[in-house]
Amino acid sequence: MIPYEYYIALSGLLMVLGLIGIIIRRNIIAMLISTELMLNAVNIAFVAFDMKLHDVAGQVFVFFILTIAAAEAAVGLGLIMAIYRLRKDVSVDTLTELKL
């Protein structure tokens, strides 16, 4: 059996990848997907900790995270649609009306 530390390492890696994605991607849809990736990384961490603790509470928490990720994606896609209607573009460079 694979020890649980490997899964934790995987989830940490995905988390960092998500953060990097938010910082470097120029497409706002890709940025939204990156936040979803981070939330999925957390799901892996929860399941791995359940494996270590022989418990189910963490797996219950995964359902909460799934629901919230879905709600957030719905709101985010709605906003992207609205932005696209107004500017015909989904690049980060359009999001520059508000600045210092």
Place this chain on the structure above:
Amino acid sequence: MSIIEQLVSAVGVPNFGVLIPEIIVLITAFIVFFEELFSKNRILISATTVIGLLLSLLSIFTIKQGDLTLYGLYVVDGFSLLFKLFLLISTIIIVATYRRYFESKDIYFGEFYYLTLFALLGMMIMVSSPNLFTFYVGLELSSITTYILVGMFKTKNKKLKDFDYKSKEGAFKYLIIGGAGTAVISYAIALLYGASGTFDFMEISRAALNDANIGLIAGMVLLVLGLALKAAAVPFHHWAPDAYEGAPTPITTFMAVAVKIATFALILRVMVEAFPFISKDWALVWSILAALSMTVGNFIALRQKSIKRMLAYSSIAHTGYITAALAAPTGMGFAAFIFYTLVYIFMSIGAFAVLTFLEKTEGWNNTFDDFKGLAKRSPLIAIVMLVFMFSLLGIPPTVGFFGKLGVFLALIGSDIWWLAVVLVVMSIISAGYYLRVVSVMYMYEPVKNISFNINGVEKSILILMAVIVLILGIYPTVFWGISTQMSSLLIAGIGR
């Protein structure tokens, strides 16, 4: 009432009665939802919302303190009841400013009302969470609804098309950065769960007492960073000015007041109940975040042209002043934290409400140029704005002075001199922009002759807030007593 109790007793949740305020808010939200579908009567929708909130406010006084419900997932103690009371009061005042603003901007939607109610419900869940499950659900309910509220500036008025886009842009930035914050908080919860095997604050504190291992400390630090992001502390503040500027002004008020104080209440409860035995670690993290927020917030606010955006940076600076109290993890520090959080409600609602009311005038964009000579055109608004600016700056006899004094004394009491010095120096620097508003209002001639459209209700809201700020500034004893009581209640709960 009894029907609800019977239904619930059939389900078998003990002590369900303490959830009445939340249930009333939820039911009102659904009633407004259906009213909005069938009727477009604007006065009916706002009246329903306000009546529901008032009922919920009254029901708070009937609840016995110190109850747990939903099998220990929901605590109703003095602390949570106090914050629910103030959340409801501030939401009532803010909702009262909605209708005329939205009508003047041609963006009237019933959605604003029920989304506000759902966000309020999330905040009420937040402040009474003894468990990371409730904590997470409440935080996300309020955050996701606020993302929608920010992006709701959708108008057919050709002149305001620019604001339409700005609102979407602010909402999207808030969503992406807030979503990253959510992910960080979830990861922190996963680490805490892995290290302690539980989601309960008390059991986490016991696990930290027995064995504060690296997983627990890492989880705690990540949780602090995530919550700092939600409270708009530097260096995680980038969403705040954009979202505050893009949102319709009453929604900005709601974010700057209700969302913010609920986040502060949540921060205090998590820190005191879940990590009391590693308070040195989180006090250090918070002191760094507070010093950064005060410095960066105040310096960037100095160079703003729009007063709305300036107040957004001022709100970041206030996050710094308030969380500075957490650098001193003592009873005095927590009391100063609660006191400043409570009095911040009144000055912040006042300052943003002035912007809301003035912005209804055509061609008014809340820039410093627009405010020129306001005292000659509307002496009342100028004088209340002066009171709010003095209070945010912290000049006696306004209450802002006592808020800062409390934090200052708490810091000195714990020998954290460097942060106390930063607090005082940054307060002096903040005079640069608060007094600029006052000087622009009083020392310039009016540029153009505009008549303002402000009715009796709006005037009385402004006067009420200004009077509360002044009375509390002269006689802060009651609020200080409540804050001290709440902080000793939180401390008494440690290791329960």
